Amino acid sequence: MDVMHNFELYQPGSIADAQAILADVKDAWIIAGGKDSLDWFKERVKQPSALVDITGIAELHGIAAGDDGGLWIGATTTLTEVAEDGAVRDKFPMLAKAASLVASPQIRHLGTIGGNVSQDTRCLYYRDGFPCYRAGGNTCYANTPTAMNREHTLYEASRCVAVTPSDTAPVLVALEAVMLIQRGGAKVEVAADDFFIGPDIDITRMTVLQRGDILLGIRVPGTWAGSHQYFEKAADRASWDFPLVNIAMAARTEGGKITAASMVCGAVQCTPRRLSDVESLIVGEAPGADLEGLVKRVAARGARPLTFNQFKKPLMENLAVRAVRSLAV
Amino acid sequence: MDGIGPFDPTVGYPPGPAIREIGPDGSKIPLWKPLHMSRRAFLRGVVCSGTVIAGSAYLFSTATAARADARAVERMLRLTVNGRTHTVDVPPNETLAFTIRYRLGLTGTKIGCNSAECGACNVMVGGMTVYSCSTLTHRVRDKEITTVEGIARPDGTLHPVQQAFIDELAPQCGFCTPGMVVSAVALLNVNPKPTIEEARLALSGNLCRCGAYDHYLRGVMTAAERV
Ligand SMILES: Cc1cc2nc3c(=O)[nH]c(=O)nc-3n(C[C@H](O)[C@H](O)[C@H](O)COP(=O)(O)OP(=O)(O)OC[C@H]3O[C@@H](n4cnc5c(N)ncnc54)[C@H](O)[C@@H]3O)c2cc1C
Ligand code: FES
Ligand code: FES
Numbered sequence: 001m002d003v004m005h006n007f008e009l010y011q012p013g014s015i016a017d018a019q020a021i022l023a024d025v026k027d028a029w030i031i032a033g034g035k036d037s038l039d040w041f042k043e044r045v046k047q048p049s050a051l052v053d054i055t056g057i058a059e060l061h062g063i064a065a066g067d068d069g070g071l072w073i074g075a076t077t078t079l080t081e082v083a084e085d086g087a088v089r090d091k092f093p094m095l096a097k098a099a100s101l102v103a104s105p106q107i108r109h110l111g112t113i114g115g116n117v118s119q120d121t122r123c124l125y126y127r128d129g130f131p132c133y134r135a136g137g138n139t140c141y142a143n144t145p146t147a148m149n150r151e152h153t154l155y156e157a158s159r160c161v162a163v164t165p166s167d168t169a170p171v172l173v174a175l176e177a178v179m180l181i182q183r184g185g186a187k188v189e190v191a192a193d194d195f196f197i198g199p200d201i202d203i204t205r206m207t208v209l210q211r212g213d214i215l216l217g218i219r220v221p222g223t224w225a226g227s228h229q230y231f232e233k234a235a236d237r238a239s240w241d242f243p244l245v246n247i248a249m250a251a252r253t254e255g256g257k258i259t260a261a262s263m264v265c266g267a268v269q270c271t272p273r274r275l276s277d278v279e280s281l282i283v284g285e286a287p288g289a290d291l292e293g294l295v296k297r298v299a300a301r302g303a304r305p306l307t308f309n310q311f312k313k314p315l316m317e318n319l320a321v322r323a324v325r326s327l328a329v
Numbered sequence: 330m331d332g333i334g335p336f337d338p339t340v341g342y343p344p345g346p347a348i349r350e351i352g353p354d355g356s357k358i359p360l361w362k363p364l365h366m367s368r369r370a371f372l373r374g375v376v377c378s379g380t381v382i383a384g385s386a387y388l389f390s391t392a393t394a395a396r397a398d399a400r401a402v403e404r405m406l407r408l409t410v411n412g413r414t415h416t417v418d419v420p421p422n423e424t425l426a427f428t429i430r431y432r433l434g435l436t437g438t439k440i441g442c443n444s445a446e447c448g449a450c451n452v453m454v455g456g457m458t459v460y461s462c463s464t465l466t467h468r469v470r471d472k473e474i475t476t477v478e479g480i481a482r483p484d485g486t487l488h489p490v491q492q493a494f495i496d497e498l499a500p501q502c503g504f505c506t507p508g509m510v511v512s513a514v515a516l517l518n519v520n521p522k523p524t525i526e527e528a529r530l531a532l533s534g535n536l537c538r539c540g541a542y543d544h545y546l547r548g549v550m551t552a553a554e555r556v
Pocket of ligand 2: 439440441442443444445446447448449450451460461462463
């Protein structure tokens with residue numbers, strides 16, 4: 001962890017200018033809060049020749065009401081701004097909560113929501129520069145009998161066993177958010193569910209973002225606005241720590257029964273994992289001890305733990321149970 | 330290369346004269362060895378005189394050539410720190426912690442982990458706490474920066490937080506103290522009567538390796554009673 005390599009820094013004021021630089025400099029790297037990026041450079045694992053600081057582009061910043069009762073959140077809006085915004089807290093309290101639980105105050109003051117969903121995985125081997133599959137090599141250092149893999153995946157390992165580290169990602173998937181991406185001359189909309197990609201699709205990236213793409217922002221539709229929402233993050237420490245498992249649930253109830261539910265779990269797979277089994281199980285049912293027992297049985301079905309992350313399975317089950325329990329008031 | 334930090338082959342170090350000097354007996358002595366000076370005084374001397382210290386290429390990346398692309402940022406920038414505006418020559422890859430410590434000589438701001446994990450480098454930018462070790466200086470151009478040196482009154486009167494930290498025996502080794510002071514002052518600026526839980530959250534981005542957290546927390550609460 002040291003001084004960074006030399007690079008050119010660009011601070012464009014418009015999307016067009018940013019795109020022109022990204023087109024000219026083939027290895028240019030977008031930087032927003034820099035909280036994920038600078039670590040890569042200090043470790044000298046990644047050494048792009050140019051950085052494009054997008055925080056000077058006014059259109060990328062801020063929170064606005066959408067016409068469907070939802071919200072538009074610009075990519076460079078900081079996590080502190082998301083956590084403290086009145087409209088976010090009112091309509092999507094679990095998004096505010098997840099943002100407020102990321103890392104530490106200082107990181108949230110500069111770290112952006114765009115950077116939070118676009119951040120790379122935290123697999124220690126990969127971050128330390130081991131030439132693993134994800135780094136273009138031909139082995140996985142985390143999936144060996146003695147490897148340290150307590151933070152790694154339970155599902156859909158495909159050569160790589162790294163997980164999504166983001167706290168806001170499962171919330172955005174649960175809220176059925178849409179990511180708006182500037183790709184060349186076109187604006188592309190991608191559902192949050194499809195935005196995150198696993199190693200089976202492309203082992204070298206975590207999202208659909210390609211070189212040159214700029215994430216403009218996130219549209220959270222009104223679908224789940226004002227619903228009952230639950231977010232919980234289990235981590236080794238209360239501050240500064242990535243989730244071991246986190247869970248996001250939005251649900252509606254009527255007459256004591258659950259009428260709709262959306263539940264997504266983070267840090268158990270390379271992408272946020274939708275708990276479809278739990279969703280279909282609980283809709284139409286009344287929350288309570290019986291339902292909780294069933295939820296516990298299906299929540300982590302199909303999990304395939306590695307050597308040191310078996311604890312994640314009961315953790316995931318218990319978090320799903322606690323989310324459902326929050327409906328029983 | 331016996332400078333500060335390990336030799337880094339990717340950095341183009343300037344050749345001899347800038348980093349070594351011939352001693353009275355003809356031997357080469359490294360300029361940076363502060364023989365009879367405290368580290369702090371030495372650093373200040375170096376910063377003020379503009380002397381190039383061994384390993385300064387490593388610290389200051391003098392290897393960066395002139396901008397190849399006119400659209401890239403200019404190295405010269407204006408930085409307002411503790412109410413004073415400085416014009417400084419800062420390469421694009423320099424962090425705010427380096428600029429503050431080694432160009433402006435404000436060594437109250439510490440560098441602990443250098444990776445956004447400990448809070449030793451905590452400063453306020455526009456009233457908000459940030460880790461200066463993980464913030465590019467160019468990113469905070471034109472912003473108001475407050476370091477721990479800017480907390481006490483110009484006449485030397487301590488801020489209530491500083492006084493309360495002394496009264497509550499908060500610091501042990503003191504390495505985390507500047508960061509703790511900045512976090513506590515930033516909190517009281519916006520929330521003069523915090524609950525202990527709010528204070529805990531405000532300090533949650535500052536690690537104390539001596540584990541004096543409760544003392545710092547008591548300090549914040551004592552200060553809140555006094556402001
Ligand atoms: C000590 C520490 C603890 C942390 N703990 C947590 C935690 O508990 N939970 C959590 O979720 N995260 C955590 N993080 C990660 C960090 O908080 C998030 O990654 C942060 O939100 C990143 O935002 P940023 O703007 O600083 O990212 P940057 O570093 O600026 O960007 C991250 C990545 O996203 C890309 N990117 C950013 N914006 C765009 C855009 N608009 N378009 C295209 N690409 C873009 C960048 O190119 C880069 O690859 C932690 C980080 C540290 C250092
Ligand atoms: S030195 Fe900046 S957070 Fe540790
Ligand atoms: S007093 Fe020693 S690190 Fe906090």
